[in-house]
Amino acid sequence: MASTMIAIGLTIAAAGCAGRYAFQAMKKMEPQVKQALQSLPKSAFSGYYRGGFEPKMTKRKAALILGVTPTANKGKIPEAHKRIMLLNHPDKGGSPYIAAKINEAKDLLEGQAKK
Incomplete structure (x- = not known):
């Protein structure tokens, strides 16, 4: 019983450390992801119509x-x-x-x- 509780505790601690590491890695990658998205050609998103709706549809x-x-x-x-x-x-x-x-x-x- 005690060994099961220790195993569960170690698993939870390992999951917490892995989650913290992943979160920190994502924070470091954020500027690079933004730069990559900005460097994409504008034509990559041109298939969609940009604009809102007018009160009366034409x-x-x-x-x-x-x-x-x-x-x-x-x-x-x-x-x-x-x-x-x-x-x-x-x-x-x-x-x-x-x-x-x-x-x-x-x-x-x-x-x-x-x-």
Whole structure:
């Protein structure tokens, strides 16, 4: 019984020392990680649209949200909507606000799409 308690105590002490060492190593690496991220080319992140939402959605903004052209036909809009919603649905950890904007974009484009 006593040997088990000693083994548990040594294990906890070893885990604490390892955690402290890992934490200190991460602190030393932080400036290097920041420098590495800043040295990445800006094009590495250009695949994502940067910008907020305007109060009234435009056709261009709706097309950017769904990843289609502003003149997309009615067949491409539901496909794009489904693809984006699978990634951003609130039931799967997505934002309800973003999901609402995706639905708004779909409704706007479907109302103006060519048949």
